[in-house]
Amino acid sequence: MSASTIRLATEGDAEELMEVCKKSFFDTFTGTCTELDMQTYLSKTFPLKRIIDEINDQHCWLFVLVQARKIGGYIKIGRHLIAEMKERKALEIERLYLLHECIGKGNGNALMQKCFEIAGQEKVEVIYLGVWEHNYRAQKFYSKFGFEVFGQHPFPIESTPQTDLWLKKELTL
Ligand SMILES: CC(C)(COP(=O)(O)OP(=O)(O)OC[C@H]1O[C@@H](n2cnc3c(N)ncnc32)[C@H](O)[C@@H]1OP(=O)(O)O)[C@@H](O)C(=O)NCCC(=O)NCCS
Numbered sequence: 001m002s003a004s005t006i007r008l009a010t011e012g013d014a015e016e017l018m019e020v021c022k023k024s025f026f027d028t029f030t031g032t033c034t035e036l037d038m039q040t041y042l043s044k045t046f047p048l049k050r051i052i053d054e055i056n057d058q059h060c061w062l063f064v065l066v067q068a069r070k071i072g073g074y075i076k077i078g079r080h081l082i083a084e085m086k087e088r089k090a091l092e093i094e095r096l097y098l099l100h101e102c103i104g105k106g107n108g109n110a111l112m113q114k115c116f117e118i119a120g121q122e123k124v125e126v127i128y129l130g131v132w133e134h135n136y137r138a139q140k141f142y143s144k145f146g147f148e149v150f151g152q153h154p155f156p157i158e159s160t161p162q163t164d165l166w167l168k169k170e171l172t173l
Pocket residue numbers: 024028096097098099102103104105106107108109110130131132135137138141
């Protein structure tokens with residue numbers, strides 16, 4: 001299998017990235033809500049225009065992982081801070097998703113290293129993220145990097161109530 005590379009997303013990636021966003025979210029959460037809720041959430045959350053806006057947003061970083069010329073996953077890192085982080089120099093991992101065939105090969109680690117690189121450049125003190133309370137594989141992945149629970153919040157998929165844990169990793173400057 002060819003090696004993967006990570007680069008900032010460009011507008012030319014938008015359509016393919018939109019499909020990867022939808023597929024990876026669907027594969028992760030299918031069965032945890034109704035099919036109608038899932039389809040409504042996907043079309044509301046990942047319209048092409050929003051993906052293009054996110055790619056061009058100067059306040060966030062959207063990196064794609066490319067393998068054999070195809071996007072296999074992505075990380076979106078942002079600065080839109082929740083109340084608990086308002087007093088901190090912080091970044092949020094807003095989304096980190098791989099397609100099934102790219103999981104378990106070190107690609108998640110590679111995207112996380114990119115986040116640490118940005119955190120170093122931006123001199124942030126803390127990185128935080130939300131993860132579904134029953135997404136145990138992702139929680140194990142984050143704990144490997146030293147992320148710890150500091151709270152929780154509702155994250156409904158349309159009419160299906162769900163709870164996300166807030167995780168954070170303090171960085172030593
Ligand atoms: C969360 C997610 C990004 C983590 O990615 P991942 O590929 O599972 O994580 P890693 O990069 O750490 O790789 C996992 C394993 O592959 C192993 N591996 C296999 N081949 C490897 C290689 N060539 N290089 C490095 N590691 C390799 C790693 O050692 C690691 O094993 P370990 O956990 O025992 O250390 C991924 O599981 C995912 O996209 N899940 C679905 C979406 C999701 O839940 N996102 C989170 C929402 S909050």
